[in-house]
Amino acid sequence: EDQVTQSPEALRLQEGESSSLNCSYTVSGLRGLFWYRQDPGKGPEFLFTLYSAGEEKEKERLKATLTKKESFLHITAPKPEDSATYLCAVMTTDSWGKLQFGAGTQVVVTP
């Protein structure tokens, strides 16, 4: 059975304190791995897609990496506006319209 697990569940950071979020996955075949940011009560905002092991993507203070078993979202020198829930999702090779999400990591960055 396909599974997506995110850790930690919650993360509290001081402004400027870099950290990493983990997304481990078990799937029959990976078409792509997706990272989203979600603010309370709003829809997820697309951040990155990673398609193959070794791939990396960057956007401002965020960097996503992918291996054959997991993905990391690195937050460098975070600011309070980076506070949000970060969601990881996988799309398998037998589906091109279904995202399977993890439960998310809630990040709080304090000044």
Place this chain on the structure above:
Amino acid sequence: DAGVTQSPTHLIKTRGQHVTLRCSPISGHKSVSWYQQVLGQGPQFIFQYYEKEERGRGNFPDRFSARQFPNYSSELNVNALLLGDSALYLCASSSLVVAASYEQYFGPGTRLTVT
């Protein structure tokens, strides 16, 4: 360009009633997917429609149904509402025209409360 739009924003219904949620995808996107998100969890896949045909269905009861119109907008219908149907319902659109372009862009969601 306008993003994905959903209506209504909020909805309160009584158990046993029926509800219709609406979604307009990003202009040029032909695929729409629906998700249910319960508080504290990640979104769960309900349906995908592409070119007006159902292309995928998640593990939801037959009380849930959907359709896509010629202009690629979509409706999600839920019959015989239960308390457990209270959730944020999300619509996502994707292009699927460009090879390897599987990104899904989400709307703001419809918050459904069943009392």
